[in-house]
Amino acid sequence: MNENREQIEANLRLHVDRLAGLIGPRTLQKPKTILATIGYLEAQWHEMGYHVERETYDAMGDEATNLIVQKKGGTRANQIVLLGAHYDTVFSTPGADDNASAVAVLLEVSRLLREHSGKRTARYVSFACEEPPYFNVDSMGSQHHARQSRVRGDDIVGMLCLEMVGYYQLTQGSQLVPDAIPKMLHRFFPRRGNFLAAVGNLRSWNLCWKFRRGFRRGTRRLPLFSIVLPEKINEIRLSDNSSFWDQGYPALMLTDTSFLRNPHYHRSTDTPETLDYPRMTEVTLGVAAAMKKLLR
Secondary structure, X not given: OOOOHHHHHHHHHHHHHHHHHHHOOOOOOOHHHHHHHHHHHHHHHHHHOOOOEEEEEXXXXXXXXEEEEEEOOOOEEEEEEEEEEXXXXXXXXXXXXXXXXXXXXXXXXXXXXXXXXXXXXXXXXXXXXXXXXXXXXXXXXXXXXXXXXXXXXXXXXXXXXEEOOOOOOOOEOOOOOOOOXXXXXXXXXXXXXXXXXXXXXXXXXXHHHHHHHHHHHHOOOOOEEEEEOOOOOHHHHOOOHHHHHHOOOOEEEEEOOHHHOOOOOOOOOOOHHHOOHHHHHHHHHHHHHHHHHHOO
């Protein structure tokens, strides 16, 4: 695995600039932006040598498309480790952190691991329609993919959801705690927004433990806060990981914690220059190392 940090950072900057800077808001209400996004992602994966599958479906009367690439495993090829990130945005934002940052990391991890031969199959998916009005309904891209995976009998042993991974703050008090967390437990949560969070439901505790161990093999430069919580804490269900929980698959959300830290969430100010690319580089290295561990 090539671990050249300068090259990784340059690639991350390029991907975010193309998605959030050049294309801008990416929504089915602006069909040309979706076509441009699909074209960009397909071109990147084709250049890496992957075959890209388009998974199309109906989203409230419009055609939506998930993009899927796979690297088949060896002796456990029927077992799948899925890394995913949604590529759409709400209408009002260019979506640098939400969610071009995650798509950029998805592309870079798949590039770093393109020659890696794991026992399990690696599946990389860029999902359509995570944002409202599609969130948490049948038209959500990850809902469609998770349902179809269950119908096919896909053995997804772990799903890692990249959700906003590019915004970091070093000042004390820059990190909020979800409202549903009892006040007496707040002292166990970081209050400085300088970390990546890996959050699972209670059934995903084993995946969370393995991810943490793998992530630490890839980087020690970025703090990782890993935790499993009951799903009644709504904030942990606010991305594509919840679609896989609903189908009984173990899944984690990997995130900078979104609106609990980033003041640009769903705003026109969510632009490429607000992101921390050196820390995104560490996210990339950590996630790639965790994927290698999970693919064993």
